[in-house]
Amino acid sequence: MKNEYDIIVVGAGPAGTTAARFAAEQGVSVLVLEKDRDVGYPVRCAEAINKRTADEFIKPNDKWISSHISKFSFISPNNSEVLIDFNSVQGYILERKIFDYELAKIASNAGAEIITKAYVNGLLLEGQKVSGVTAEYRGQQINIKSKIVIGADGTESRVGRWAGIKTHVHLKNMESCFQVTASNISVEPDTLYFYFGKNVSPGGYFWVFPKSCTTANIGLGISGLEGKEKSALAYLNDNLARLFPHASILTQVAGGVPCSITLEKITSNGIMLLGDAARQVNPLSGGGIASGMIGGRIAGIIAAEAIRKNKLDHIFTYEKAWYNERGKMHEVFNRLKEGIYSFTDEDFNKIMEKFQKVPLSKRTIGKLFRIALANKPSLLIDISKVFLV
């Protein structure tokens, strides 16, 4: 480790290492600092990603793909199930431990330096401009300088706060999550299962994402506001007892997913925020891997250009670039989320009943949302923009 780099990335998740890779590929010097001892572990993730985005960044490999997804199943509060069959692979359930490692290796092969067990605990400032980080490493407090700091430090991000950016998530938009990886269950390995209902997972959903015929990530997220009454863990225990009473629990993990629109400000003097830290998660699905990697590519390229042109103000173009590529779409997803989470159990049951009447070959996600929001014309226009064009 040197004491000065062009770019320091805080956090070695998919967003951070993707930013590091795209910056390093342009020949600038990049250091990635990770607080945990391992890249990719612990896994706080349901591990689903859409195939199209994953394939843009890394060649598919069964080393890190547990299962190939071609069907979605939605289960209503009254337990009726509707299936959408896409007839082709739409997504993967990852083995994040290996996937994150592979992304880190790609970044590292591109020239980025990655250090784990390095806890960033502050920013260096020159006047108003961020000029590096302070960190705890091997029992010592160290200073490392850089022209740009990229904060990819997750849900618990503090890097942005230290730079004066308001990053805290509204309680309503923080999905409070708990997940187990369970075996001794029986699932279709090509199907993602989503359960809805106020007794199942209020202000969120309960998921079963298969890793094989007998193993799955089973978890849920509830809106932080709902946690006032009952915790995510308590909801999960109830659902497990009801649906998978014989499951063996192989791992269990808590987590928080910020499900909102992207922060208004994700760039400041010498600093860029990324991934969960910038609240770039898809607010409808809660998926953050793909959007974090897309954000990472944009941020990495722009940061490296700023260094190479010796024009640090160039990093401010990141906000617009993100907005055009994903941010705008997330605003629509967020409105959909708010529409859907205002539904009562009766609404959900009715929607599923209607959707069941659509022949299997004609079922699409767009169609489902159209039925779901048939009584909200303004949202319909939004959906058509996303799904039908």
Place this chain on the structure above:
Amino acid sequence: MYRMAKKGKLLIEILPDKCDFCGCCVGVCPEDAIELKEASIRIIDSFCTNCSKCVWACPIEVIKFNKEGVEA
């Protein structure tokens, strides 16, 4: 169900033995009053305003109002 805390004093505490270090509480804290490392967590007393958002966001109920802070 949780009860409301009184104001003015550190009334929220984390049970570190039970914490999973997921960072959900840090994400909702409006005051940057929680410090999370790999496997350690603490509330920075001087920043905490007892807003209790962390208590509600915690997926596994390891953040609590401590006894003297709970109104009967």
